[in-house]
Amino acid sequence: MTRVTCIEPGGESVGVEIRDGWSLMQGAKSQGVQGIEAQCGGACACATCHCYVDPAWIGKLPPPGAAESLMLTNVAAEQRPNSRLSCQIRIEPGLEGLVVAFPDRQS
Numbered sequence: 001m002t003r004v005t006c007i008e009p010g011g012e013s014v015g016v017e018i019r020d021g022w023s024l025m026q027g028a029k030s031q032g033v034q035g036i037e038a039q040c041g042g043a044c045a046c047a048t049c050h051c052y053v054d055p056a057w058i059g060k061l062p063p064p065g066a067a068e069s070l071m072l073t074n075v076a077a078e079q080r081p082n083s084r085l086s087c088q089i090r091i092e093p094g095l096e097g098l099v100v101a102f103p104d105r106q107s
């Protein structure tokens with residue numbers, strides 16, 4: 001289990017423990033974190049699981065693949081350099097303490 005801090009659209013900071021191997025989207029949504037739609041269920045096909053990775057962490061994640069990069073151009077909220085799709089972030093122990101924020105709209 002890896003501890004991640006999720007900042008909801010309203011600014012609430014929620015600590016969640018996510019099973020290693022799960023996606024950030026799966027883990028956060030299953031624990032009721034607000035601000036995630038994930039309409040496609042994690043297939044990298046909807047861009048409604050958009051999150052902003054804390055700048056201190058963005059360089060520690062594997063870079064987005066081609067499909068994620070393409071989908072990131074379709075996010076509803078502002079796309080920023082630290083934008084990622086949370087269904088494409090695979091949780092592993094090295095991400096202990098990761099901080100991500102979810103935008104105020106996903107569609």
Ligand code: FES
Pocket residue numbers: 025037038039040041042043044045046047048049071085086087088
């Ligand atoms: S859940 Fe659809 S792109 Fe992430």
